[in-house]
Amino acid sequence: MLHDTAQIARDMGARAIERFDNERRGKGFAMDHGLRYLEQRGQELPDVVVFLDADCLVTVEALMLLVDQAAQTQKPVQSTYLMNLPQGSGPNQQVSAFAFLVKNWVRLRGLSALGCPIVLTGSGMAFPWSIIAPMDLASGAIVEDMKLGIDLAIARHPVTLSPAQVTSTLAQKSKAAAAQRTRWEHGHMQSILTYAPQLLRAGLMQGRIDLLVFALDLCIPPLSLLVMMWMGMFSLSAAFVSVGTMPLMISAGAGAALMLAIVIAWAGYGRSLISLNQLVQIPFYILGKVPVYFKFISDRQQAWNRTDRA
Numbered sequence: 001m002l003h004d005t006a007q008i009a010r011d012m013g014a015r016a017i018e019r020f021d022n023e024r025r026g027k028g029f030a031m032d033h034g035l036r037y038l039e040q041r042g043q044e045l046p047d048v049v050v051f052l053d054a055d056c057l058v059t060v061e062a063l064m065l066l067v068d069q070a071a072q073t074q075k076p077v078q079s080t081y082l083m084n085l086p087q088g089s090g091p092n093q094q095v096s097a098f099a100f101l102v103k104n105w106v107r108l109r110g111l112s113a114l115g116c117p118i119v120l121t122g123s124g125m126a127f128p129w130s131i132i133a134p135m136d137l138a139s140g141a142i143v144e145d146m147k148l149g150i151d152l153a154i155a156r157h158p159v160t161l162s163p164a165q166v167t168s169t170l171a172q173k174s175k176a177a178a179a180q181r182t183r184w185e186h187g188h189m190q191s192i193l194t195y196a197p198q199l200l201r202a203g204l205m206q207g208r209i210d211l212l213v214f215a216l217d218l219c220i221p222p223l224s225l226l227v228m229m230w231m232g233m234f235s236l237s238a239a240f241v242s243v244g245t246m247p248l249m250i251s252a253g254a255g256a257a258l259m260l261a262i263v264i265a266w267a268g269y270g271r272s273l274i275s276l277n278q279l280v281q282i283p284f285y286i287l288g289k290v291p292v293y294f295k296f297i298s299d300r301q302q303a304w305n306r307t308d309r310a
Contacts, residue, residue, distance in 0.1 A: 005054040028144035032137035039133070046129055047071055053123040055168050056081075062124075062164035069162050070126035076152055076159040079124030079166040080105055085273070086169050093170050094274045095285040099223045101273060102265050108161050111217060116210045117158030119218070120149035124166030131157050143187030150195045153214055154202045185222050192219055223262075224286045230255050 006016040019033045031051060038046060048070045052058060062079065070077045083100045085093055108118045122145045135151065137144070149159050196218050203211030220226065234255055237247035266279055 024138070026139065026144060028137050028139035028148075031144070035133060035137065045133075049127050049129060049132055051123065051125045051127075052166065053168065056123045056166050057168070058124060058164075058166045062166065065164040066124065066126040066162055069160070069164075070128055073160060074128050074131070076120070076128075076131060076149075076157060077126040077162045078108070078118060078120050078149075078159050079126075079162050079164045080108075081121045081124050081166045081168075084167050084169045086171075089170070091278050091281045092285050094278050095282055097170060098266065098270045098274045098279070101270055102223065102262075106265050106269055107217065107220075111214070112161045114210075114213060116213045116217070117153035118149070118161055118214075120145040120152075120159055123168065124162075124164065126162075143191055146187065146191050147195065150191075150199060150214075150218075153211060154198070158210070185225070188222050189225070192221065227258065227282070227286055230258055 006018050009016040017034070017037050019030055021029065035049065038049070048067045050063065050066060052063075058079075066077055066079055081104050083097045085097050089097075104121050108121075111118050125145070131152070135148065137148065139147065152159055196215050199211050199215035199218060203209070203215060221229065230251070234248075234251040237251045241248050262279075262282075266274070266276075270279075
């Protein structure tokens with residue numbers, strides 16, 4: 001049904017344009033196509049442009065809040081974009097939704113409180129026309145939104161967070177869910193390798209602490225990989241404890257801090273999403289992610305793909 005988005009929009013009275021290109025595929029190309037259409041249609045240009053994925057839910061009030069915030073602040077605005085659980089979801093999906101909540105809400109609220117830029121998270125994004133029109137969006141990057149948010153931050157147009165909520169639903173089919181996770185995880189890790197150095201360099205050259213903090217936040221790997229990295233560090237320091245206990249103590253302290261952060265995030269934001277009993281199943285969820293990370297080394301996903309949520 002999601003493939004009939006344009007016709008459904010037309011049936012509801014909206015003007016819908018479509019783009020067909022089997023070579024230049026990706027959300028970035030589609031976004032750029034929409035902007036170029038607005039430029040060329042011969043009518044007054046909009047003050048604000050909003051990007052919203054077709055499988056998302058948003059209220060009129062939330063949409064107006066996004067538009068008003070972008071218009072009044074003249075800054076790009078990212079909604080609070082969260083994932084709902086599909087009916088009959090299992091522990092893996094519940095942990096995935098919790099990790100999504102931490103990444104898209106808890107951490108972004110923290111960065112906003114520090115006055116730092118935040119990443120664009122993919123849907124519910126509002127931009128003043130004067131800021132978004134000159135940007136180069138025509139990209140097949142698998143996390144084009146993250147790239148755009150970084151480009152905007154470097155160009156001194158940092159993205160701000162809005163309380164306006166936009167929601168989607170995690171993919172239900174196991175194959176679609178695996179494809180979705182792979183795109184997210186590979187895109188995130190590729191962004192660390194590609195864009196963190198750019199942010200660090202720009203922060204140093206522009207003398208901007210906010211970009212340096214943004215770069216450090218970007219360097220935090222996905223939750224599962226972060227826990228796996230800690231487990232490896234702890235095991236290695238335990239194996240060489242005869243050489244000295246300091247590395248083991250540092251590893252243990254880092255692990256305790258990581259677990260405490262997860263529990264605090266769950267207690268403050270995630271109790272309605274996942275129970276404590278399900279939270280302790282995170283190690284099993286992590287084991288299921290191991291192939292995704294090995295695939296990043298051996299067969300990294302480079303191209304954008306559409307997630308099937310039917």
